[in-house]
Amino acid sequence: MKRVVITGQGTINALGHDVAATTEAMREGRCGIGDLDIRDVDRLSIKIGGQVKGYTPEDHFNRQQIALFDRFTQFTMLAAKEAIAQSGLTFDGELAVKSGVVLGTSGGGMNTLDENYRSVYEDGKNRVHPFVVPKLMNNAAASHVSMEYNLMGPSFTVATACASSNHAMGQAFQLIRSGLAPAMVTGGSESMLCFGGVKAWEGLRVMSKDACRPFSANRNGMVQGEGAAVFVFEEYEHAKARGAQILAEVNGFAMSSDASDIVMPSRHGAARAISGALRDAGLSPNQVGYINAHGTGTAANDKTECAAVADVFGAHADRLMISSTKSMHGHLIGGTGAVELLACIMALRDGVIAPTIGYEEPDPECTLDVVPNEAREADVDVVLSNAFAFGGLNAVLALRRV
Amino acid sequence: MSDSVKDKVIAIIAEQAVMDVSDVTPDSTLEDLGIDSLGLVESIFAIEEAFDIQVPFNANEPEQSDFDISSVASIIDAIEKLVAEKA
Numbered sequence: 001m002k003r004v005v006i007t008g009q010g011t012i013n014a015l016g017h018d019v020a021a022t023t024e025a026m027r028e029g030r031c032g033i034g035d036l037d038i039r040d041v042d043r044l045s046i047k048i049g050g051q052v053k054g055y056t057p058e059d060h061f062n063r064q065q066i067a068l069f070d071r072f073t074q075f076t077m078l079a080a081k082e083a084i085a086q087s088g089l090t091f092d093g094e095l096a097v098k099s100g101v102v103l104g105t106s107g108g109g110m111n112t113l114d115e116n117y118r119s120v121y122e123d124g125k126n127r128v129h130p131f132v133v134p135k136l137m138n139n140a141a142a143s144h145v146s147m148e149y150n151l152m153g154p155s156f157t158v159a160t161a162c163a164s165s166n167h168a169m170g171q172a173f174q175l176i177r178s179g180l181a182p183a184m185v186t187g188g189s190e191s192m193l194c195f196g197g198v199k200a201w202e203g204l205r206v207m208s209k210d211a212c213r214p215f216s217a218n219r220n221g222m223v224q225g226e227g228a229a230v231f232v233f234e235e236y237e238h239a240k241a242r243g244a245q246i247l248a249e250v251n252g253f254a255m256s257s258d259a260s261d262i263v264m265p266s267r268h269g270a271a272r273a274i275s276g277a278l279r280d281a282g283l284s285p286n287q288v289g290y291i292n293a294h295g296t297g298t299a300a301n302d303k304t305e306c307a308a309v310a311d312v313f314g315a316h317a318d319r320l321m322i323s324s325t326k327s328m329h330g331h332l333i334g335g336t337g338a339v340e341l342l343a344c345i346m347a348l349r350d351g352v353i354a355p356t357i358g359y360e361e362p363d364p365e366c367t368l369d370v371v372p373n374e375a376r377e378a379d380v381d382v383v384l385s386n387a388f389a390f391g392g393l394n395a396v397l398a399l400r401r402v
Numbered sequence: 403m404s405d406s407v408k409d410k411v412i413a414i415i416a417e418q419a420v421m422d423v424s425d426v427t428p429d430s431t432l433e434d435l436g437i438d439s440l441g442l443v444e445s446i447f448a449i450e451e452a453f454d455i456q457v458p459f460n461a462n463e464p465e466q467s468d469f470d471i472s473s474v475a476s477i478i479d480a481i482e483k484l485v486a487e488k489a
Contacts, residue, residue: 045456205443205461221462263440299462 003236004176005402006247006345007089007183010082012075013227013339014050014329018082022339023346025328026354027375032329033212033223040195046207049193050225050330068131069144070109071191075228075335076141077148080185084149087232088244089183091150098181100153101145102172103230104164104188106334107197108157109136114194141189145230153181162294164188165229165337166387166395170253172233173397182238187338189228198224204263206298212331214295214324214356215302215370217363222296225330229338248348249402252281258392265301265388270294270308273394277384278312281398286316288398289380290347292340293370294388295324295356296331303365305386310368321378323356323371337387341397344383348401353378407453407485408478414448415474428475435474442471455484 011018014032015025025032035041036049057066057074069077080101091099112135119125134140139157146155154175158168165188172186192198201207201224208221239246254276258269278285294305302324310317325343332339343354352375359372385397409423416423419435426435432442439461446457446469457480459469470476 203443203447205446205459208460208462219462220460220466 002177002179004173004233004250005236005239006231006250007234007239007244008083008085008087008232009229009247009342009345010079010086011227011229011339011342012052012055012078013229013332014052014225017055019342022342026325026343026346027352029355029357029374030328031357032225036193036198038194044195044198044202046198046202046209048209048223049198050223051193052227068135070112070135070140072105072107072109072189072228073141073144075191075226076103076189076230077144079187079189079228079230080145080149083230083232084185087234089232095182096150096152098153099151099183100155100175100181101142101151101185102154102156102158102168103142103145103186104158104160104166104168104334104338105138105141105190106159106161106164107190107192108138109140110192110197111194112136114196117196145185149185151185159334160393160395161389161391162331162333162336163387163389163393163395164334166385166397167255167393169231169233169337169341169397170255170395173250173253176233176235183232183234185230186233187228187230188335190333190335191226192333193224193226208297211358212297212327213358213360214293214297214327215306215363215366216359217361219297219299219302222298222326223330225326225332225336227329227332227339228335229342231338231341246402248345248399250397251400252277252283252398254280254396256394258394260392263390265304266392267304267307267311269392269394270305270386270388271311273396274308274312274384274386277396277398283382283398285313287382288313288320288384289378290344290353290383291320291322292344292383292385293322293324294386295326297324297326301388303363305388306366306368317368320369321353321371321376322368323354325354327357337385337395340385344385344399347380347383348399351377351379353380407482410452411449411478411481412474414445414452418445418448426474428473428478430474432471449481453481453485455488457484
């Protein structure tokens with residue numbers, strides 16, 4: 001089996017328009033969640049989100065690109081540009097033929113759907129722009145990345161709700177580990193902060209009106225975010241031979257299905273994914289120093305996740321750190337695992353653990369060290385990133401310092 | 403008015419529980435009726451649609467909502483208040 005390392009990372013999200021700004025915000029425990037600035041927000045009962053602010057598409061893309069790129073694709077392209085530039089890779093020859101792009105998203109082009117449903121239903125128009133379909137399709141972002149960077153190998157999009165990015169990165173990892181691809185561009189993107197996107201979530205009554213406070217006893221729900229993060233995963237010898245900067249090694253991945261409930265999480269399903277990732281990486285539980293939690297800030301997720309971690313780690317659960325950065329950037333749904341991987345890489349490279357902000361009251365059902373409110377310096381060698389989706393589909397990645 | 407609110411709410415809860423209206427009594431709890439959290443959220447939606455009201459309910463903190471779901475009677479009381487406030 002090949003070893004898999006990360007040689008590039010890029011992002012745009014509510015905390016920053018690149019990796020440096022994002023990790024600085026995470027170190028400072030800054031909150032990117034605020035008032036939503038979207039059409040018809042007055043008709044929503046949830047009026048907050050982790051929205052990407054100060055962003056103008058025209059600063060980055062020409063007219064023809066904007067006609068084809070939904071907001072989730074735009075975010076993907078910006079994150080991919082940063083990641084691939086950092087990796088220093090140019091995809092040509094055999095590298096181009098074998099390398100591909102696997103991305104996660106849940107809603108795909110939600111803004112495009114929203115705008116065009118308005119146009120035909122609300123405004124009564126009978127004609128839509130010819131690019132509606134290529135703009136809204138879930139694989140649009142992956143396809144545009146493949147075209148921009150000449151990636152001709154295995155490429156597709158994974159949609160497993162809140163676990164989409166972790167499932168996508170897991171696929172990229174396995175493609176390289178098995179020797180099928182020398183490098184993969186991977187991660188995920190989401191842009192659901194439009195009237196229809198937020199209204200749909202309102203219906204489920206799991207959203208907070210004021211803040212995302214994971215693991216805090218007074219937590220009252222999740223807050224949506226938007227944005228993207230993209231990484232370059234590369235076969236270790238390939239990266240070493242060209243003298244690439246290695247950010248971290250991806251050394252384990254596991255998936256599980258709860259086979260139980262369409263919305264309620266399962267302690268056992270989550271625990272099987274976590275222990276599966278450890279087994280896949282050949283790690284013992286006590287080697288793990290930090291877990292980037294799924295930590296949505298809902299009553300159900302956070303207590304179930306803590307119970308699952310306690311099941312897998314036993315006494316070591318009280319020694320490791322676990323934080324939810326969703327408190328800062330919101331829940332990016334299909335893109336969330338990708339943005340959260342930035343916090344994992346920061347922990348390994350910089351020795352800084354991103355905090356769970358908004359933490360106010362201890363919850364007897366969430367007694368782990370959630371790194372409340374302030375980032376912490378710590379020396380960690382191995383980290384995990386959890387993602388547990390609606391529909392009971394779980395995906396956990398293991399990373400280690402190189 | 404009150405009777406019709408009560409009857410309508412019971413009809414909605416009975417439909418959710420897949421039971422006869424006559425089997426849903428005021429002192430039944432949602433647990434008795436086999437209605438889980440998703441079923442509750444669906445019932446609240448149906449109630450909001452039926453009476454054109456907004457029910458203040460967050461599934462993350464049911465005990466802190468102004469909407470008491472401890473029994474069918476408490477739900478009916480709460481809905482009656484909301485309907486009266488709207489009128």
